[in-house]
Amino acid sequence: xxxxxxxxxxxxxxxxxxxxxxxxxxxxxxxxxxxxxxxxxxxxxxxxxxxxxxxxxxxxxxxxxxxxxxxxxxxxxxxxxxxxxxxxxxxxxxxxxxxxxxxxxxxxxxxxxxxxxxxxxxxxxxxxxxxxxxxxxxxxxxxxxxxxxxxxxxxxxxxxxxxxxxxxxxxx
Numbered sequence: 001x002x003x004x005x006x007x008x009x010x011x012x013x014x015x016x017x018x019x020x021x022x023x024x025x026x027x028x029x030x031x032x033x034x035x036x037x038x039x040x041x042x043x044x045x046x047x048x049x050x051x052x053x054x055x056x057x058x059x060x061x062x063x064x065x066x067x068x069x070x071x072x073x074x075x076x077x078x079x080x081x082x083x084x085x086x087x088x089x090x091x092x093x094x095x096x097x098x099x100x101x102x103x104x105x106x107x108x109x110x111x112x113x114x115x116x117x118x119x120x121x122x123x124x125x126x127x128x129x130x131x132x133x134x135x136x137x138x139x140x141x142x143x144x145x146x147x148x149x150x151x152x153x154x155x156x157x158x159x160x161x162x163x164x165x166x167x168x169x170x171x172x
Contacts, residue, residue, distance in 0.1 A: 009075035009082055009112050011119050018074055019065045021081045022102075026061045027054055029083075029102040036141025045163045064100050073119060075103070075112050082107035085116040089127050096124030098134040101145070113148045121152065 014022075034053045038046040050056075064070045064086045075083040083103035089096050098120050103112045117134075124132050134154060136145045146156065 007077065009077050009115055011073050011075055011115065014065060014072035014074055014084070018081055018084075019062060022065060022072075022074070022084050023058045023061045025081055025083070025104045026100075026102040027057060028105050029108075030057060032105075033137065033139070033141035036139045037137075040139050041163060044168070045165055048165055048167075049163055061100065061102075070099060071123070073116070075107075075116055077107055077110075077112070083112045083116055085120050087120050087123060089124065089129060094128075094130040096120070096127065096129035096132045098132070101134075108144070113145070114151065117148055117152045 030053075034050060037050060041049065065072055069088060071087040071089075073085050073087070074081050075085075081104070084101070085098060086100040087096060088099050098117065101113065101116055101120075103116070121132055132154070134149055136142045136149065138146075138158065138160075150156065
């Protein structure tokens with residue numbers, strides 16, 4: 001039997017009433033990413049780098065939603081937010097940046113991340129942007145995001161960020 005045809009998300013501009021739902025959605029979406037960070041970094045370094053990631057991430061999502069320099073779009077399924085993307089256009093260097101993208105876990109693997117990425121690229125193209133940029137992690141928790149971006153034509157530049165706890169005897 002063929003896979004069922006999933007409804008396409010409806011994309012619309014952010015409204016102020018969306019912000020609390022998007023914060024909660026993002027925290028659910030990024031929980032596996034932070035668990036991946038914990039596994040990669042180890043508990044001691046993880047706690048030093050991300051002592052309270054839910055509070056920090058909630059603040060960051062709220063900030064991007066309220067930032068006039070960001071263009072935030074919501075993907076709706078069944079009248080409810082299922083994902084969002086925040087875009088920034090940098091006219092000084094002609095780039096467009098996907099600043100933030102999240103899809104609610106129950107709605108993942110339904111093409112919403114791809115739809116949001118494609119939408120972002122269309123908006124950039126319409127604005128005359130020459131180069132689109134997105135940042136994501138190289139850890140296992142970001143693998144689905146990397147797949148979406150690579151399928152959308154992005155080319156990754158591997159970067160590594162190292163951490164060392166210096167408040168212990170481990171550095172001696």
